[in-house]
Amino acid sequence: MSDAGPGDVGEPSSDAQGTTRAILNLDRLVHEPARLAILTVLAEAEEVEFRFLESVTGLTKGNISSHMAKLEAAGYVTVTKRFKGRVPSTSYSITDAGRAALRAYRAALAQLMRG
Amino acid sequence: MTQARPAFSGDVGRLAELTRRYARFSVSAGGLGSALGGALVLVAYFVGALVPDLSTGGRLGLAATPLVWIVVKELLRSRYYQRFGRVEEARPVFDRRLHLGLTLFTALVSAGIVVTVLARQWPLQWEAGTVGYLAYVAAMPLLVWQFMRTPLEFIAGVFLVAQAALVLAGGSYRLWEQPQAPIGGLALLVVGVSQHLEFLRLERELKSLRGSQG
Numbered sequence: 001m002s003d004a005g006p007g008d009v010g011e012p013s014s015d016a017q018g019t020t021r022a023i024l025n026l027d028r029l030v031h032e033p034a035r036l037a038i039l040t041v042l043a044e045a046e047e048v049e050f051r052f053l054e055s056v057t058g059l060t061k062g063n064i065s066s067h068m069a070k071l072e073a074a075g076y077v078t079v080t081k082r083f084k085g086r087v088p089s090t091s092y093s094i095t096d097a098g099r100a101a102l103r104a105y106r107a108a109l110a111q112l113m114r115g
Numbered sequence: 116m117t118q119a120r121p122a123f124s125g126d127v128g129r130l131a132e133l134t135r136r137y138a139r140f141s142v143s144a145g146g147l148g149s150a151l152g153g154a155l156v157l158v159a160y161f162v163g164a165l166v167p168d169l170s171t172g173g174r175l176g177l178a179a180t181p182l183v184w185i186v187v188k189e190l191l192r193s194r195y196y197q198r199f200g201r202v203e204e205a206r207p208v209f210d211r212r213l214h215l216g217l218t219l220f221t222a223l224v225s226a227g228i229v230v231t232v233l234a235r236q237w238p239l240q241w242e243a244g245t246v247g248y249l250a251y252v253a254a255m256p257l258l259v260w261q262f263m264r265t266p267l268e269f270i271a272g273v274f275l276v277a278q279a280a281l282v283l284a285g286g287s288y289r290l291w292e293q294p295q296a297p298i299g300g301l302a303l304l305v306v307g308v309s310q311h312l313e314f315l316r317l318e319r320e321l322k323s324l325r326g327s328q329g
Contacts, residue, residue: 040127044134045202052137052200055325056130091201 023112029074030105034059035067039102042077042094050090068092076101125324133324136317138204140196143265146314147195148188150307155180156271156300159278163287177282178247181275185262196314199321214260217269222256229253247283251276267306270299 030036037057042048053064071077076098080091094102140146159180162173169177193201229252233239255276263272274296281287288296 037125037127037130040131041134044131044205045138046205047201047203048134049200049202052134052202055199055321056133058125058325058327089201 026108027101027105029070029076030101032067034063035071036105038064038067038071038092039076039094039098042092043099043102047080047091047093050092053092071098074098074101125327129324133317133320134202136313137199137321138202140192140310140314141202142204142206143210144196144310144313145188145265145268146191146307146311148184148191148307149268149303149310151187152184152268152271152275153300153302153304153307155184156274156296156303159275160288160293160296160300161290163278163282164290164292169282169287174282177287178251178279181251181258181272181279184272184275185258189262210265213266214264217263217266218256218260221259221273225252225255244284248280251280251283267299267303270295271303274299 030039034057037059038053041053041056050061050064053059054061057064059067068077068079072079074097075095077092077094080093082089082091145152159177162169163177166173229249232245232249232252236245239245255273258272258276259269263269274293277293278288278296
């Protein structure tokens with residue numbers, strides 16, 4: 001039989017509280033699936049053109065632009081705009097801060113998964 | 116009305132792997148461009164060595180091989196291998212330093228050759244052959260820096276440029292004089308074909324990824 005009294009029922013254990021705290025502490029900017037995908041792609045290259053992000057993530061132009069604006073505001077990515085002949089081309093690079101945020105997010109997630 | 120696509124729902128690990136593989140084709144993997152370079156090295160090496168009395172057309176043809184290679188491989192790179200959008204490869208520090216080292220070494224050798232030729236032949240007779248020779252030798256470091264980014268490309272490219280310079284000046288390398296060239300050329304040919312096959316697999320995977328994401 002359990003020793004726990006009625007008052008103990010429903011109170012989270014310290015483990016559960018820790019897990020909740022860890023989840024709440026995840027960087028929400030990185031945690032959003034589309035932004036996580038974008039940062040993952042950028043982390044594998046020096047510079048990535050908009051077209052490629054569109055191709056591999058399946059996100060719409062508007063979606064990518066709005067996520068990029070947030071990532072740029074946080075200092076996680078930099079944007080380069082240039083012309084290829086007469087066609088404008090936009091490319092993105094991950095910054096050191098972006099790389100560190102992605103690394104920290106992965107580490108936090110891995111720790112959570114380990115329990 | 117078009118239906119809005121859902122948020123990304125794929126596997127980020129796979130996304131990372133595909134990006135890394137695709138990015139290689141911006142710098143270190145030349146595919147068919149490399150295969151062409153390897154084939155041109157073999158042609159330039161054996162024609163230069165085994166056909167002693169080349170016609171003017173033949174000489175000009177051999178002299179044009181490095182330029183043809185560079186133009187075709189760069190076009191293939193930008194129009195074919197990066198057609199889903201340019202993704203510049205993040206190269207390891209060692210590769211960057213090696214490339215810089217090879218460029219500096221080439222610059223040193225080129226400068227030495229140009230100075231020696233100018234000193235020996237001064238006052239210079241402005242013959243087309245000599246000017247062509249000096250132009251190719253002087254341009255070599257720039258070509259290495261800009262277009263010969265891997266060791267195999269370096270071996271093949273430097274040979275093509277050197278052979279082109281020599282051919283313009285009226286000579287050519289003898290058989291076995293530059294043994295690294297046919298070996299490097301053959302290796303580049305094989306590596307290029309294998310890279311191209313890898314690109315075809317990658318292309319199928321990228322297309323299926325696009326398909327699966329609507």
